[in-house]
Amino acid sequence: MSNESIVSNIPDTIRDKKSNVVQRFFSSILRKLSSPEFQKTMAVTFGSIVLAMLVGTLVMIIVGYNAGLAWIALIQGAVVRFDRVLFYATPLIFTGLSVALAFKCGLFNIGPEGQLYIGAITAAIIGYSVSLPIVIHPLVAMAFAALMGGLWGFVPGLLKAYRGAHEVVTTMMLSYTALILTHWLVSGPFLEPGNEYVLETPDILVTAELPKIFGAFLSWAFIVALLAVFAIDFLINRTVLGYELRAVGINREAAEAAGINSKKNIALALGIAGALAGLGGAGEILGYHGRFVDNFSYGLGWDGITVAVLGGNNPFGVLFGAIFFGALRAGGNQMQTITDVPLELITVIQGLIVVFVAAPRIIDWLIDRGYDEARWIKELPKEGTPHFLTLGTTLVTSIIAFASITRYFSLLAVQWIIVGGFLLLCGIVGFSSFILMFTRSSTGLVLAIATSFVWIAIGVLGIVLLNVSLLLLALPVGIIQAVFAIVSFIILRQSLVQQGGAN
CATH class of the missing domain: 1.10.3470 (ABC transporter involved in vitamin B12 uptake, BtuC)
Known part of the structure; x- marks a missing residue:
């Protein structure tokens, strides 16, 4: 091989080496991104x-x-x-x-x-x-x-x-x-x-x-x-x-x-x-x-x-x-x-x-529970869907309760402090219900039903106190949560009875 051909091949060799370096770099990134860890x-x-x-x-x-x-x-x-x-x-x-x-x-x-x-x-x-x-x-x-x-x-x-x-x-x-x-x-x-x-x-x-x-x-x-x-x-x-x-x-x-x-x-x-x-x-x-x-x-x-x-x-x-x-x-x-x-x-x-x-176990637990909830909805939609709707409704109503507390406590009147106390109770019990339902515990559904009745009671207080905004806030929230929670509870009980009969 002549010296001229060797010299002419040098740029190609350098280009190939650069290309290999770039390919190795991107392949290492892809391996990193695809690794389970x-x-x-x-x-x-x-x-x-x-x-x-x-x-x-x-x-x-x-x-x-x-x-x-x-x-x-x-x-x-x-x-x-x-x-x-x-x-x-x-x-x-x-x-x-x-x-x-x-x-x-x-x-x-x-x-x-x-x-x-x-x-x-x-x-x-x-x-x-x-x-x-x-x-x-x-x-x-x-x-x-x-x-x-x-x-x-x-x-x-x-x-x-x-x-x-x-x-x-x-x-x-x-x-x-x-x-x-x-x-x-x-x-x-x-x-x-x-x-x-x-x-x-x-x-x-x-x-x-x-x-x-x-x-x-x-x-x-x-x-x-x-x-x-x-x-x-x-x-x-x-x-x-x-x-x-x-x-x-x-x-x-x-x-x-x-x-x-x-x-x-x-x-x-x-x-x-x-x-x-x-x-x-x-x-x-x-x-x-x-x-x-x-x-x-x-x-x-x-x-x-x-x-x-x-x-x-x-x-x-x-x-x-x-x-x-x-x-x-x-x-x-x-x-x-x-x-x-x-x-x-x-x-x-x-x-x-x-x-x-x-504390990655918290995140792992939440991810696992989320997958379980999705799998339940896919495999048993009749049972899983109402449970999921109750789960979401309970979380939303808990946030609404916490968000409304300061509004009524700040009015510094006995009747509004009582309303604020009921809202605080709804927020705490509702969030506890959400956590328990996330673990597939029937106690969570019972608490959700109880919380919905407290919401309805707050709506009745709105009627007594002639407060339209309180009535329009609490009564629909309580009724919606009660419907979802009761339906989910009944379906879950029927499922347990059927499983017991099959055994």
Whole structure:
């Protein structure tokens, strides 16, 4: 073969290699998406989010807010202010990765908040006290922030590896130590001269600022966070160190028997985790605040734990979890402005998401019961359909009861307080009936029938009190629920009698 033909074939060879790389990449994604484990994780995560939002909706309804308008405002705020979404997500990506990486090694890093503060004040000090060229300055500041955050995580790693000190205790203690230390530093040695009222360092130099990508909030810190996601994913899944970290996390004794130095890997895992959180603090200072302000974080480190749990301790799961929490935060501000729903409700929803994700049996149970209900309707429609209609009616009427409570309690008259008490009873008993019916218990149907009669009694009270709106609310609700529940109960009893006769 001539040299010319060899040279002419080189581009084709390169093109084939690129094509193979792309095919392998997409095939790996398809394998991941089609794996039962991934699908179950997604079902649990999505179910947890839906359940948390339903509980949040119920809370808003009970308190008296317009839940529909609140959710519309939240979604609108998240879409219109998407730069804010990514801005709020950026530090959560770093702290979420910090927790996720440590977890891969079987460690629970509770200290991202303190590591973030150490990285933040380090970046601020380098940012205002050292003069460097415009591109190098932020890189140096972030490097030192990662180094100091890494050291703050490395110490608990050493204590865990060589002294057996539990990382939950040591990382939490060092987190509070970091908060106190940075408070002292910013109120004394590094306090801005002439500023006695706000505890903050001098402004960082212009050369140390991270350029903005869009608007006044989103900076290149987000790009660094994206790079960190890919880097940590590569580290965990494609390197020897990542393999050793995972091996130690799965079984430390087996890893040591295979020749892996578990002590080194434990210390390294918490050190790298601390460096990631430190980068998150640097991104906040260099990309937005422009100085270190005492107590500047609104729980970014603690929220990182939540993000890691939501993302299943997977780097890309952390990315999407952080963006979701950023959307809640950005949309929550809009929701508070338009509907006066307090921003603390978002914190409640975040906490509920963690509870449901951490307890996947709840989601599994709900999914299994949903499948059973659908199978019952398909195989025995005569029995299953009325039961399903009663189930849905009971849930809806319970929500209506909870939504109407505050309206009557707020009137501060004896007769309306009595009405509110009956509505509260309908809500509690009705929801209990829904749960019992979901488990296919006949007691749930009995409670549903009893609740329907309470609704009818409330309608009669509406007639006595000459309140047309109460009459039109309670009487139709009670009659509809009574019809569905009684029919379902009769059909279920007949079915049980027939089964007993057949036996």
